[in-house]
Amino acid sequence: MTAAVVVTGLGVVAPTGLGVREHWSSTVRGASAIGPVTRFDAGRYPSKLAGEVPGFVPEDHLPSRLMPQTDHMTRLALVAADWAFQDAAVDPSKLPEYGVGVVTASSAGGFEFGHRELQNLWSLGPQYVSAYQSFAWFYAVNTGQVSIRHGLRGPGGVLVTEQAGGLDALGQARRQLRRGLPMVVAGAVDGSPCPWGWVAQLSSGGLSTSDDPRRAYLPFDAAAGGHVPGEGGALLVLESDESARARGVTRWYGRIDGYAATFDPPPGSGRPPNLLRAAQAALDDAEVGPEAVDVVFADASGTPDEDAAEADAVRRLFGPYGVPVTAPKTMTGRLSAGGAALDVATALLALREGVVPPTVNVSRPRPEYELDLVLAPRRTPLARALVLARGRGGFNAAMVVAGPRAETR
Structure with a gap:
């Protein structure tokens, strides 16, 4: 019988809140986090609303050396991974060297980082482009940075299937666990809150142009007219139930x-x-x-x-x-x-x-x-x-x- 795949840790960074408790409290109350874009001036664009992660100060959570080499999305992903491991009561440094994998999904990579560096290239010249542009924009950067931060050398990967990516990453992690890997941190933290990313999203034709946060995103409603983009997501610690029990874990969030x-x-x-x-x-x-x-x-x-x-x-x-x-x-x-x-x-x-x-x-x-x-x-x-x-x-x-x-x- 195939071992069950269980979720032992959650790391949430969402417009509805930082952390599991804050996110769930807002969600179950029905507290919408959609509002005017604040990360850039969206006044000249037809869509002006977004779901932004509130109150995130990366310096409160991450070392200063990571600031120059990471995009906003990667910083959110690193914190989500930290919280997921903490929630699962896991110290990755005490696990087998190749015993933990990382699988994430992305549709945009570090778009905001890339936008800024291309702006420097166009306006100032190549000598002003960060060397970190070579990887900070890339779709797989969250997988790489989480792996490096925690010393994880197990199987890694990234899925690029847009809105379906979060499920596909978890599905790939499940395959690795069924092949005998004890643990995988998986999921997705994504978004592109910058002019470059905004234009890319507008090109889909699916964004709402309403300026009213209460009427902009109405799925299955008679007045449905598109969606509102947002940023954030979740990373999950997945284990075989055998691995979890061997660590002394007897209760988990659930199974995939x-x-x-x-x-x-x-x-x-x-x-x-x-x-x-x-x-x-x-x-x-x-x-x-x-x-x-x-x-x-x-x-x-x-x-x-x-x-x-x-x-x-x-x-x-x-x-x-x-x-x-x-x-x-x-x-x-x-x-x-x-x-x-x-x-x-x-x-x-x-x-x-x-x-x-x-x-x-x-x-x-x-x-x-x-x-x-x-x-x-x-x-x-x-x-x-x-x-x-x-x-x-x-x-x-x-x-x-x-x-x-x-x-x-």
Whole structure:
């Protein structure tokens, strides 16, 4: 029998708060963190709102030598990794040299760092470009910097599948654990809060242009008109249950029981999207049926066509109004690769506490979607959650997570 993959530590850096406690408190209260962009002047852009991580002072958490060589996202990721290890009661320096891997996901890398250095190149000349530009912008930089900081020499990797990346990173970590690696820190911290990154996000055509934080991001609503970007995410410590028990751990947040990924057919092919196939395959991997799922954490694109496609997949899998559906990312915005990882962390907390967090600001859910959309915190026994994610370009991912109330497979 394959050893169970358990989550023993969470590190959260999100617009809803720094750390697990602050994030969960804000989320379960339905406190939205979306507001005007402050990291740069967005006044000349059609989209002016974002979910920004509040109160983060990197010098309070990291040594000064790391400041010149790291992007804002990497600093957030390093702190998330520190907190995840602390939460798991793990001292990586006392583990086998090759016994811990790192797998992250990214859609932008260190975009803000790269934007600044290219600005120096254009305006001042090449002698003013930092030598750290050679790696600080790169998609894999968070994996590398977390590995270096903690001396982790186990298998590493990075997934670049946009919004689906957080699930894909956790899925890859699960594969490493099933091959015998004792522990992996995995997930994603992502975002691109700079003019260069903003233009890239605007090019998708999916950003909301509303200036009202309460009306800008309304997935599954009759007034849906795009999404709000955000920054942040979560890193998780994953272990085999054998590894956790060998460390003396007897309680954990939950298990990752199932995972699957699919790719959509080319636009114009006439074939349907493959989110439903990903969800069904994740359930098959978990060896459970739809009736075992107590809540769905939706991808929640916020654009009418994609909302309709996701609602169709959920309805076909569970039946009309067949399962509670929530999108707590309405409080943070869509965090690129970090969003799905944060959804998994939030789902594990929801399973532990027996509360489905709300989808905020949505007031007119489309009746034709036939979704049991959770609009206020709902207290109910929860054993399993299905987390869905879709990345720009056709990526789909689904993950089944089980909490303390779920029976052991």
